[in-house]
Amino acid sequence: MAKLTFLGAAGCVTGSKYLVEAAGKRLLLDCGIFQGSPELSDRNFEPLSIDPKTIDYVVLTHAHLDHTGWLPCLVKAGFKGPIFANPATIDLTAILLKDSAHIQEEDTLHAQKHGYSRHAEPRPLYVSEDVDPVLKLLQPVPRTGPFTVSPEFQFVAYDAGHILGSTSLVLTITEPSKKTVVIFSGDIGRYDQVILQDPVTPPTQADVLLCESTYGDREHEAGDPAAEIAAVVNRVSQRGGCIVIPSFAIGRTQTFMYYLRQLEDANKIPRLPVYVDSPMAISATDLYLKYSADHDSEFRQLKSADGGKGDPLNVHEFHLTRSVQESKAINQVKKPCIIVSASGMASGGRVLHHLEQRLPDARNAVLLAGFQAEGSRGRALQDGAKSIRLYGHAVAVNAEVVSMGQLSAHAGKSELLRWLGGLPSAPKQTYLTHGEPQAARALQGAISDQLHWKVDVAQYLHTVELA
Ligand SMILES: [Zn+2]
Structure with missing residues (x-):
């Protein structure tokens, strides 16, 4: 039975990491850092609950650091598999990770010099030299459309309209006796914005849907x-x-x-x-x-x-x-x-x-x-x-x-509902991720009222069966 574990972006908007286990293989969907409160940032220094050496593949929805910024830690801890992403995401990830490493080095030096850190010995999460080994593992996949990670894991990518290269991903898990379809919304962008295309809802019947809920309790200000x-x-x-x-x-x-x-x-x-x-x-x-x-x-x-x-x-x-x-x-x-x-x-x-x-x-x-x-x-x-x-x-x-x-680069509440309403049918189970508790609960209420779907808020470190 395929399983999914919420290793981040559950109860908060950062640290996106979803572990999929099926047919003896492990796939990590996104690998972001936690950002925000000092307590959340401290989580970045803790080891993953499973050994990174046992993860076979990583797939990225987009380049933002709360979806990619923990990759250097994953690779330092022994992950050696391929990291799949589209060409724009690969280019942006390279820039963002290098920038992030430089910033951590500068911040650490400054804290050591002026002695104001909360930590006795401030240290960076990673440094510039830790980024190149990550970049060597990146493998390009098409911007949109199907791609195969392994016989067990097949994907179709859709434009999420959030940043350059951002995607929503449909994963078909093939096990000896069954197929399971999981949709990962990634971060969903705005409709009718400048520069980027509108987000596209996958036209796919899903068994399980993970949907972001950053602005699940709010609309963006109207006006030009x-x-x-x-x-x-x-x-x-x-x-x-x-x-x-x-x-x-x-x-x-x-x-x-x-x-x-x-x-x-x-x-x-x-x-x-x-x-x-x-x-x-x-x-x-x-x-x-x-x-x-x-x-x-x-x-x-x-x-x-x-x-x-x-x-x-x-x-x-x-x-x-x-x-x-x-x-x-x-x-x-x-x-x-x-x-x-x-x-x-x-x-x-x-x-x-x-x-x-x-x-x-x-x-x-x-x-x-x-x-x-x-x-x-x-x-x-x-x-x-x-x-x-x-x-x-x-x-x-x-x-x-x-x-x-x-x-904002994120869909507001009604835009999230518009995106969800574009699915051809109700997923058997929906989990809300990437939102603070109040936002996730508000979207949960709106989904059950308006769409009548079975919907739960994802819990940090919980494992669920993908039935
Ligand atoms: Zn994002």
Whole structure:
């Protein structure tokens, strides 16, 4: 009998890891790090409940670190099998893992030097040298359509419209006497957004469905994101402030750049310098332009403007900062500017330095576009904290804090229900993953009321039979 164990993203939005066991084989679907509260982050340092050497395959839904960021730990602990992902996900994963390793090295060095860590001896989860062995195991699969991992495990991939390369995966498990179909939603994106295609619901009858529930209890703010961004940029620049955006340089950053460029071209905002501060100094924008299968028709049109030279993601004054010195030099920028820097929930990374610099000044603004997990500094800012702890001391929050749900890469509640409603029939069993308890329970209620499906909230470390 095939079994499934929730090794992460159960009771929280991070740490996605689902273990499938069937016909004597073990497959791990996603391998993410936990992010948010210190208690969750500490889980990353604990060993997996099973020996990674006994896992045969890994398959990835998309590149975000809460789905890939634990791969270096898995490989350090002895995993040697193939890691299957589509080409865009492979490219993005390489960048994100290297960036993540650099950030951990920088954070650890800084903590050791200034002695503010919760831990007696702060250490990184992994370092840059741990990333290459992971990249060697990555094997490409098609962007959409069927692919075979082994005789027991066959997949079909659908575009999830969440970030470049993101997928929902249908797994058919073949055992001697039966077949079982499991759908993994992955992270589900938005309908009618800029750049990316709409999410596609697999047209498949499933025995078991795992569905994310990040925004299971909420709708995103309505309204035009461009108008909202224009209002923030104009307001902050007129008072001489700058805007700090906690974010990795991939995903929402491209959406934000897209709107900025449109607004600059329409002369609706001033052309401010934009600093993307990331140790890898990556140009994720190039990757977004490269993988055209992900583009929606509007983006294709813009891209083909100027005889194919259109680059709708490039703002007029763009700076990539790579070294720590360049990063520190941004502190000297006293005129209005926009700073994009990781991590997205302000749980670590260079954005902490920028927040330390800019939060006390009421002219500035912090723009939160991504999901802010319980216990993270981002959530504290979102909830109106008057001060937050950075590097062991309290920093006053006088800057304006703006939450922009319109820029979210995750489906809101009704979009999740729209995606689920696209399935041809009720799965025999649905488990809700990737959501804080309140969000998962709210979506559970909506699914039983509106769709009348059998639906449970996934429990951390529980094993269920895939019947
Ligand atoms: Zn994601």
